[in-house]
Amino acid sequence: MPRPTILTVDDDPQVADALVRDLKDQYGEEFRVLGATSGAEALDLLASLALRGDPVALIVTDQRMPSISGTELLARSREHAPDAKLLLLTAYADTDVAIAAINEIGLDYYLLKPWDPPQERLFPVVEDLLGDWRSAHPDVTTQIRVVGDRWSDRTYELKTFLARNHVPYLWLDVERDAEGRRLHEAAGGDDADLPLVLPPDAPPLRSPSVRDLATALDLHTDASQPLYDVCIVGGGPAGLAAGVYAASEGLSTVIVERQAPGGQAGQSAAIENYLGFPRGLSGADLAQRALAQVMRFGAELVLARDVVGLERRGPVRAVLLEGDGVVEARSVVVASGVAYRRLEADGIERLQGRGVYYGATASDAAQVRDDVVYVVGGANSAGQAVLNLARYAKEVVMVVRGTDLADTMSSYLVERITSTPNITVRTDSEIASADGDGHLERLCVRTRSSGESDEVVAHWLFVFIGASPRTDWLGGDVARDDHGFVLTGPDLTARATSPTWPLERPPGLLETTVPGVFAAGDVRLDSMKRVASAVGDGAMSISLVHRYLGSL
Template sequence: MARPAIITVDDDAPVSAAIARDLRARYGAEHRILRASSGAESLELMARLLLRGQPLALVAADQRMPGMTGTELLARVRADVPDAKLLLLTAYADTEVAISAINDIGLDHYLLKPWDPPEERLYPVVDDLLSDWHNAHPEQTNDVRVVGHRWSEASHLVKTFLANNHVPYVWLDIERDEEGARLRDLAGADAADLPLVLVPDGETLRAPTTVAVASALGLRTRAERDLYDVCIVGGGPAGLAAAVYAASEGLSTVVVEHDAPGGQAGQSAAIENYLGFPRGLSGADLAQRAIAQARRFGAEMVLARDVVALEARGPVRAVRLDGADDIEARSVVLATGVSYRRLAAPGLDELSGRGVHYGSNAGQAAACAGDDVYVVGAANSAGQAVLNLARFAGHVTLVVRGESLATSMSQYLVERIRADARIRVLCSTEVVGARGDGHLEHLTLVDRHTGATTEVKADWLFVYIGASPRTDWLGADVVRDEHGFVVTGHDLLGGRRGKDWPLPRPPFALETSLPGVFAAGDVRSDSMKRVASAVGEGSMSVYFVHRYLATI
């Protein structure tokens, strides 16, 4: 791939030279740094790049320019190169304009002038923007290729695993892509062998498990040590926060995740109310940043392994894995989060993975291009999914059991959904049936007021209802409430549960009924069920891990 371009735009010649100099010093080896003195000149530069098929990574424009303001220019760039990163250089007096541009044109960041010293004020911002751009534009030569069928559940699972672990891949449908059919024939593969996973410099994988895919890609599927200070079960926001704080404070730390770090939040196309990110960020971006932090401090990640039991072995806690050696640790943090509840309607189970999906990742939207898509749910996760799917789908319908969205969804999402002509909302409605020949083709809806049923054409159904905790594997030593969520802290001592605590000392906050085992995030009884609170509880759990370790 040609070196990606960075265009700087400023009508003040000394300022233009200064920012070009600073960017060239840091990024010139891997990027082309191009200067323009006006919006019109920068658009000409951009046009030449596009005609030559050369990538544009970033445009940094001053706000106050004659003829065309920075925001007007960046709006043109967003329309012509939607994936380019946009940086507005502005004075304090134009802050309101910059904030409006975040909503109006999708501005990625604004930077107050002057930016000296660049090591503190310019480079960290540009580093983040270029990192995001490069993650979204990996070179194709070393991509994993997945060959399969569009409506195959096994193909869907492999693609989801790769996407959630930020592994670039090329999807080749044997019915739509000649190259996919050619590769299938070259491999001598039949339907039982699909999907094929073609790893550069590796063996062809036929209908592989996620463990086999992870191993082929060099992802760690087994722990390295015999004993850890803390084992964190679950790699969502709570688990990753716990890993960052534990590892940074010198505790030997391992995270076990059955799928990929990020959890449900990692599948979100946009988290727009997370503190410190005025434009919002994707769940995948948040997860990737947290993973990098945790690994930087020395935390291990064990992927694609299911945890099947938790045992107390004297002062040690043992986490038992399916298909791998047990992990022993002096303390454990349960951060397994929740999964979406299954929708009970005839025909849905048979079509699971064949058009019917529970949750989705942001990249799945492109597969729905031009199709009829239905989403069930009324919480923020459903709202974010609907907005993301509407960018590609022919029609998107949100099905809601309640009377309105406002009772369960954040207002900013409700307003955006109402303003989007591509989205229809059906309140007081339920999905009561599904049918299709090999994949979803029709849904049956019922009006909860009248009882009238309607059959509609549907290619995809994404379900975002309720929350079921992943606690079936915990033994009787870990007390759960009537819904399966883990009970912690003072709730173990009295009140509604009676006494479920075995020691003379009171339990630490977040500590479960098994001393030395803590719960954080959505899996904990009475937790807030928000990304920010999960991060807070994951961080806080490490404080109590330290206090517990001091007692043994």
């Protein structure tokens, strides 16, 4: 496959030459950089590339050009390069046009001219955009192949792990892809070996566990130090924020994450109300950026390990891992987040991972191309998933228990959902049952007010129905409410009955009934359940950790 293309467009030949030169110097080994000096020339180039099947990763264009503006060119480029990232170079006077283009044509970023020095102004923006493009096009950028059955729960688990850990892979369906069948037969043809993971320079992995896969990919699955200043349980926004602040302030820090950085937010196709990102960003992108900060400051990340217990060992707090692992630290931040609640309907549990899924990653959307998809839930997470799935699916049906979607979802999402032609919203409805031979094939949808039901053909059901905290591992020493959310700070005296706060000093604002153990993010009682508030909790927890460690 040819190198992906970066196309630059500017009607000033000197500026066009400088832009091509700068991008070639930085990205010429991985990408082919082409330049055009008019919109017409650029569209002709894009048409030629499309005819040859050559991928286009990025289009960079000036806004003010004769005959066709930059935003008009980018809108028309979608016909030939629908997946290319779009970067507009503009003058300060045109920023209103650029901001409008974010909503109207899906502009990814705008940059004020001039871009000198490129190392400070141009390359960081381009690197972010190309990184997103690489993640979305693993067939171009990866050597890892996964062979399996699309209705296999084990296959889905491994694909989700790879996607959420930003490991690009090429997916080959053993039933649909000739190359998938060939590789399966070459490996012995035993269905018990599926899913088959084929790293480029290692033996095949036959139906590996997530931990085995992580180990094979050289991801850290064990802590390297005998004692840390702080152990953070959970790698969602709260845990990653705590990791950034702890490591940057000199604390020896380890983050233990059961699956992948990002937590529940990491599965979001788009987070559009997070400060500082006017275009919005995916949960995976936010997690990747945060993880880069965490690693830059020297925190350690332990992946694919479930936490099963917490023990007090004198001044040390021991976090027990599934299997034979333990992490000891002088303080602990509980940021283990929440999981989607289980859908109570006949047949759902049997078909989980075989057409029925809890949550959805952005990468799931491409699998539903031209199918009818059902989504259960009426909150923002469900709305973002619906919009993402609708880009590929023939139809997306949203099943909502309430009578008005606006009661539970932000207005900007409601407006987009109701204006998207292939999205149908069924309010006052619920899933009564699911059925299928080996995978989901049918759903029974019931109207709650009348009790009437109808059976529909469906191969995909994504569930977003509220959250339950992951706190069973905390044991009896950490006080929680009846739903499992952790009590902290003032709530310890106002609501906790047993256990109670054991010291004369008052507990810190995020401190639990075990001194030195703090809770941050969605796992904490009465938290806002928003990314920004979780990040704030994570940062605040480290100031309290410092205070606690200073008192020892």
